Amino acid sequence: MADATANAPAKKKGGAVKMVLLLVTGAGLAAGGFFGGKYFAESSMSPADEVLRLIEETNMQTADMGEDGPMKVSKEMPDEPVFVTQYFEFPEPLTTNLKGSSRFLQLGIGLSTQYDEAVLNNVQNHEMALRSDILAVLSTYTETDVEGTEGRDRLADELLKVVNRRLEKLEGFGGIESVFFPTFVMQ
Structure with a gap:
């Protein structure tokens, strides 16, 4: 009998309770997980809006601190208009x-303005005359005139004057503010 109890399989205790x-x-x-995912997925705010909302809540909480902590003073943004710079690049190098x-x-030439699109439309309409004026100026420069950043800056300033002068003559208004050289090759 002693062998029968020793070889008998052990009873499982609490298996049903563990399973439940x-x-x-x-x-x-x-x-x-389902309801949490549904809550976050249905948020109508973009991540940026959510961050702004959290910042505003934090600012409200810290503004209520009074004498116990520092008061935050909000700064008003100036109502100055923001100007967008627009660019035009001559399609082919000169x-x-x-x-x-x-x-x-050989130069690639780009122009910029903060005025409306009419200025860049004027540049496109009179591209042939502008290219001719630019080539006339370029042919007066020597190798030493265009070497280094100072020489390139002087050339850009001279081209700016020439382009605005031509646009003023043809359209009554220049409006170009800067000249850039996306490519600059001397051989």
């Missing part, structure tokens, strides 16, 4: 010989 607890816990976690040299200069 596991199922209830799993169902609770699944339901929590190539010319340098004065007194066998070398040539």
Whole structure:
């Protein structure tokens, strides 16, 4: 008899209770995940709006501090208009010989303005005349005139004057504020 009890399989105790607890816990976690996901997915605010809302709540809480803590003073934004810079790049580079040299200069030229699109439309409409004026100026420069950043800056200033002068003559208003060289090759 002693052998019969020693070889007998052990009874499982509380197996049904553990199974029920596991199922209830799993169902609770699944339901929590479902409703949490649904809550966050249905938020009508973009992430940026949500951050701004949280910042405003934080500011309201800290503004109520009074004597116990620092008071935050909100700054008003100035009502100055913001101007958008617009750019125009001549579709093809300009190539010319340098004065007194066998070398040539090839430039890509870009223009910028903060005025409306009418200025850039004027540039497009009179592109041929502007290219001619720019080439006339470029042909007066020597190798040493265009070397270095100072030489390029002087060239850009001269081209700015020439472009605005031509636009004023043709349209009554220049409006170009800067000249840029996206490409600058001297060979």
